[in-house]
Amino acid sequence: MKKLLIRILVLAALLFVMNWVYSKWFYEKDLQEHSDMVNLPRQVVADSCRIVYLGESSNRTYGWAESDQRKISEMVGDYFPSVLCGDMTKNASHAEIYYNMLKLIPKTSSVETVVVTMNLRSFDAGWIYSRLETPLKKQLVLVQDYPPLVNRFLLAFKAYPIRSDAEWDQLALKHRKKESLQFPFESEWNNAYQWDSAMAWRGLMDSQGQRDDAMTELACHYIKAYAFQIHDDNPRIKDFDDIVSLCHERGWNLVFNLMPENVDKANELVGKDLLYLMKTNRDYLVNRYGGLEHVAVADNLNLVRDVNFIDQNWTTEHYYAEGRHFVARQVALALKSFYPSDFFDPQTVNLDEGHYLFSNTTTIDNTFPYSDGLQLSSEALQPDWDRVNVEFKACRKTDSDKMMLVVQWYDGEGNSDANYYRVKESQIPVGKWEFATFSLPVDSVLRSSQYFKIFVYNPSDSPVQVKDLDISFRPAYMKPGVKGEKER
Amino acid sequence: MVFNSIEFVIFLPIVVALFYLLPQRARWLMLLTASCVFYMWFVPKYILILLVTIIIDYSAGILIEKHENEPKKKKTYLVISVVSTLLILFIFKYLGFINDNFVWLCQKLGLDVRTTVNIILPIGLSFHTFQSMSYVIEVYRGHQKAERHFGYYSLYVMFFPQLVTGPIERPGSLLRQLHEHKDFRYENISKGMRLILFGLFIKMVVADHLGAYVDEVYANPSEYNSWSVMLAMAFYSFQIYCDFFGYSTIALGSAKLMGFDISDNFRTPYLAKSIGEFWHRWHISLSTWFRDYVYIPLGGSRVKFGRWAFNILVVFVLSGIWHGAAWTFLFWGFAHGLLHIIEKAMNQRFPSIEPQSKWLSVSLDLLRMAKTFVLVTLFWVMFRATDFANMRDIFAAAVSNFGGGQTLAVKPEVWLYLGLFILSDLLLFNDRFDTWCETKPLVVRWLIYALLIFLVIACSSVNSFPFIYFQF
Numbered sequence: 038m039k040k041l042l043i044r045i046l047v048l049a050a051l052l053f054v055m056n057w058v059y060s061k062w063f064y065e066k067d068l069q070e071h072s073d074m075v076n077l078p079r080q081v082v083a084d085s086c087r088i089v090y091l092g093e094s095s096n097r098t099y100g101w102a103e104s105d106q107r108k109i110s111e112m113v114g115d116y117f118p119s120v121l122c123g124d125m126t127k128n129a130s131h132a133e134i135y136y137n138m139l140k141l142i143p144k145t146s147s148v149e150t151v152v153v154t155m156n157l158r159s160f161d162a163g164w165i166y167s168r169l170e171t172p173l174k175k176q177l178v179l180v181q182d183y184p185p186l187v188n189r190f191l192l193a194f195k196a197y198p199i200r201s202d203a204e205w206d207q208l209a210l211k212h213r214k215k216e217s218l219q220f221p222f223e224s225e226w227n228n229a230y231q232w233d234s235a236m237a238w239r240g241l242m243d244s245q246g247q248r249d250d251a252m253t254e255l256a257c258h259y260i261k262a263y264a265f266q267i268h269d270d271n272p273r274i275k276d277f278d279d280i281v282s283l284c285h286e287r288g289w290n291l292v293f294n295l296m297p298e299n300v301d302k303a304n305e306l307v308g309k310d311l312l313y314l315m316k317t318n319r320d321y322l323v324n325r326y327g328g329l330e331h332v333a334v335a336d337n338l339n340l341v342r343d344v345n346f347i348d349q350n351w352t353t354e355h356y357y358a359e360g361r362h363f364v365a366r367q368v369a370l371a372l373k374s375f376y377p378s379d380f381f382d383p384q385t386v387n388l389d390e391g392h393y394l395f396s397n398t399t400t401i402d403n404t405f406p407y408s409d410g411l412q413l414s415s416e417a418l419q420p421d422w423d424r425v426n427v428e429f430k431a432c433r434k435t436d437s438d439k440m441m442l443v444v445q446w447y448d449g450e451g452n453s454d455a456n457y458y459r460v461k462e463s464q465i466p467v468g469k470w471e472f473a474t475f476s477l478p479v480d481s482v483l484r485s486s487q488y489f490k491i492f493v494y495n496p497s498d499s500p501v502q503v504k505d506l507d508i509s510f511r512p513a514y515m516k517p518g519v520k521g522e523k524e525r
Numbered sequence: 526m527v528f529n530s531i532e533f534v535i536f537l538p539i540v541v542a543l544f545y546l547l548p549q550r551a552r553w554l555m556l557l558t559a560s561c562v563f564y565m566w567f568v569p570k571y572i573l574i575l576l577v578t579i580i581i582d583y584s585a586g587i588l589i590e591k592h593e594n595e596p597k598k599k600k601t602y603l604v605i606s607v608v609s610t611l612l613i614l615f616i617f618k619y620l621g622f623i624n625d626n627f628v629w630l631c632q633k634l635g636l637d638v639r640t641t642v643n644i645i646l647p648i649g650l651s652f653h654t655f656q657s658m659s660y661v662i663e664v665y666r667g668h669q670k671a672e673r674h675f676g677y678y679s680l681y682v683m684f685f686p687q688l689v690t691g692p693i694e695r696p697g698s699l700l701r702q703l704h705e706h707k708d709f710r711y712e713n714i715s716k717g718m719r720l721i722l723f724g725l726f727i728k729m730v731v732a733d734h735l736g737a738y739v740d741e742v743y744a745n746p747s748e749y750n751s752w753s754v755m756l757a758m759a760f761y762s763f764q765i766y767c768d769f770f771g772y773s774t775i776a777l778g779s780a781k782l783m784g785f786d787i788s789d790n791f792r793t794p795y796l797a798k799s800i801g802e803f804w805h806r807w808h809i810s811l812s813t814w815f816r817d818y819v820y821i822p823l824g825g826s827r828v829k830f831g832r833w834a835f836n837i838l839v840v841f842v843l844s845g846i847w848h849g850a851a852w853t854f855l856f857w858g859f860a861h862g863l864l865h866i867i868e869k870a871m872n873q874r875f876p877s878i879e880p881q882s883k884w885l886s887v888s889l890d891l892l893r894m895a896k897t898f899v900l901v902t903l904f905w906v907m908f909r910a911t912d913f914a915n916m917r918d919i920f921a922a923a924v925s926n927f928g929g930g931q932t933l934a935v936k937p938e939v940w941l942y943l944g945l946f947i948l949s950d951l952l953l954f955n956d957r958f959d960t961w962c963e964t965k966p967l968v969v970r971w972l973i974y975a976l977l978i979f980l981v982i983a984c985s986s987v988n989s990f991p992f993i994y995f996q997f
Binding site for chain 2: 040041047051052055058059063071175186189190191192193194195196199
């Protein structure tokens with residue numbers, strides 16, 4: 038027995054020394070290789086940030102042609118010019134990841150407030166049993182609260198769920214079959230699996246009465262993503278509760294940013310039953326966390342319209358700049374209660390480009406030939422609008438004749454073409470502000486396009502200033518007008 | 526449950542503790558329950574297949590013994606048992622393969638046949654069916670008394686350390702030991718721990734690190750230069766060895782903790798001087814199984830050369846097919862058999878004269894070892910390739926791309942791990958890690974333990990590579 042005891046003691050001493058050796062020479066390399074998320078809190082601490090925004094891809098995704106490609110977290114920063122805001126953005130993250138990242142911020146840091154993305158879809162089985170869970174959970178192993186050698190031991194012995202893609206999918210499917218849905222009204226749906234199957238079987242019809250497979254598939258995605266009801270035993274609830282406890286313990290203010298979902302599309306494709314579930318889930322979260330001390334919930338579920346969602350063929354929280362601005366503003370308003378004297382509303386400043394901050398605009402060049410993203414007109418082309426009038430005021434800085442008006446159309450299948458109209462030097466003389474007016478035909482090509490863009494394009498290196506771009510459509514019998522004679 | 530998982534790290538000490546705490550009469554039940562838990566950790570429902578095999582062969586054993594003096598009946602029960610067991614193996618392992626080939630043939634003949642068979646192979650099926658069959662055959666031959674206790678017989682088939690990838694045990698050894706009373710002995714714990722530690726090192730530190738490079742090259746052989754492809758081929762030789770040897774060593778260690786001795790499965794196979802010797806050193810439990818139940822009944826070596834060659838080819842082709850239901854495995858087995866025959870023919874035609882000089886003798890042996898290693902490595906390409914096209918791509922890339930392509934960037938520490946393993950293999954020539962350690966002074970022993978523990982924890986690969994032989 039004594040022999041055994043001595044050996045156990047020697048082993049313990051050896052492990053102690055090994056832990057020291059590992060921490061000193063191996064741990065950091067492993068962290069960088071297998072848990073690089075550790076750099077996010079380190080950066081926040083190094084930057085002495087006071088507000089930290091935690092998010093997933095919704096924070097950093099932008100439209101390919103957008104001039105304003107900033108993150109939501111950066112936009113939030115505009116509202117608090119005197120407070121340093123940082124972000125910890127990691128794709129596919131959810132509450133458990135956020136909690137672990139927050140734990141890595143030392144108590145002594147300058148952080149005062151954390152904004153945590155609350156993504157409704159992350160409560161669904163599809164995300165809880167996502168194929169990305171294996172790599173995400175693997176990343177957490179090395180940053181646990183144990184001694185580094187113990188963490189490495191747990192990583193070596195795979196102390197995280199290792200499942201194949203098929204196994205994860207199977208778990209999600211099982212969950213959807215098992216979880217029953219409760220409606221206060223008559224509904225034919227008992228669970229998400231049955232609902233999804235029925236949608237796939239029945240299908241959605243297009244305007245010709247034919248089955249629209251693409252739309253049907255999208256509707257099924259919406260059902261899979263939102264047809265669930267959050268209960269206290271949802272694993273995300275435990276994680277969000279842990280975040281609340283951690284913030285209370287550290288004395289941090291907390292804002293939950295309930296992300297906008299494409300409610301328009303959900304309504305259009307699936308209908309009121311799904312909207313009911315989305316809204317009751319929202320209510321559950323707002324009621325659970327909204328009333329807590331030092332906790333605010335920015336309820337943005339219904340904030341962004343369909344047109345501002347980048348992904349039209351999938352359920353995501355990726356927004357165009359305008360959508361991101363809306364979210365940032367709501368978050369800023371929630372933060373205002375914690376920083377009343379630091380709050381500055383940039384929308385009260387007169388800006389050249391709508392309500393955006395001047396600093397947000399990008400110089401127009403041949404990479405981004407137009408000033409903003411895909412903000413579509415609210416009205417479709419009417420049958421009797423045969424011409425389009427384009428009028429703008431411009432000023433050439435130097436003698437350059439490359440300035441053009443471009444009409445570019447898109448057929449909806451990724452193809453586009455354009456017509457170019459030269460802005461003659463005689464129209465816009467150098468150093469003088471003058472109107473340029475064009476009256477262009479709306480031909481069958483333009484009419485059959487899904488949408489088109491009209492913009493002034495200057496491919497030369499010589500700057501041209503443009504303002505008051507005005508586009509109006511008119512029937513053929515009306516003559517081209519000048520500024521102030523618009524029909525619409 | 527896999528040996529290099531946190532679940533097993535918790536499971537094994539509990540089982541060992543319970544084993545010694547419980548009285549002998551209750552141990553079989555505990556071990557059987559533990560084995561069921563161990564197996565059901567993978568896919569629970571597949572335990573039913575095991576149960577069917579167990580019931581068939583358990584009943585067959587009793588019936589064969591009961592009709593000991595009626596050769597015809599006895600043989601009938603043996604045939605029923607073997608055919609039933611092989612039928613299970615056929616359905617789960619080979620039906621899909623047969624169907625795919627049938628469909629291919631029909632399509633070649635212009636027939637529109639599109640049947641599909643989609644059955645997932647239960648883990649370790651080939652191992653436990655062979656273990657079960659060996660029991661029935663031994664009872665038939667009168668070498669083994671039929672086991673009347675259903676629990677003990679089930680445990681013989683299901684004993685968790687060797688359930689999934691062997692070694693394939695014989696009833697004369699394991700079944701006997703299961704009945705024996707095992708007292709707690711520090712020596713068993715010590716030896717068992719050593720074996721487990723060494724097994725974990727070669728699996729987690731050597732095999733899994735090499736696996737990453739092998740996968741990389743085998744996925745896109747044409748992107749790498751010939752040297753890199755050849756390096757990946759050599760790495761695979763070590764990966765598969767370390768992977769399987771690692772598993773077997775952990776199995777030996779786990780059983781040893783409870784006082785059970787499981788047979789060795791490897792004896793430094795890459796130091797073999799011929800293909801024949803390689804098979805005496807590689808996957809020994811399978812080689813001896815085929816020797817005892819196929820090769821010798823066919824006539825063994827006490828026949829004319831032609832017949833012997835036929836016997837060898839049958840055994841090796843069966844061994845290839847045993848590994849996997851694919852043409853690549855069949856050819857792998859055939860290639861080994863053919864080479865073995867050629868070697869023997871050459872030896873008969875040109876009997877080697879042992880050189881007088883010791884150095885010349887050693888040099889010749891080294892050359893023979895190198896030749897065997899190179900041939901085995903080339904054959905492993907058939908084993909590892911997903912299909913013939915992949916195999917062709919690998920061989921083509923190995924000989925035709927010396928000038929261009931990427932160079933496989935191997936981390937320096939991986940060379941160190943491989944070097945350590947090769948050194949250990951040389952040191953353990955005809956020995957085993959647990960007994961080899963005993964001969965070393967205490968301080969050296971503990972330094973080795975410390976090094977291995979540190980390597981397993983801090984330097985193991987974090988990529989999840991399942992044990993290669995799990996698929997068989």
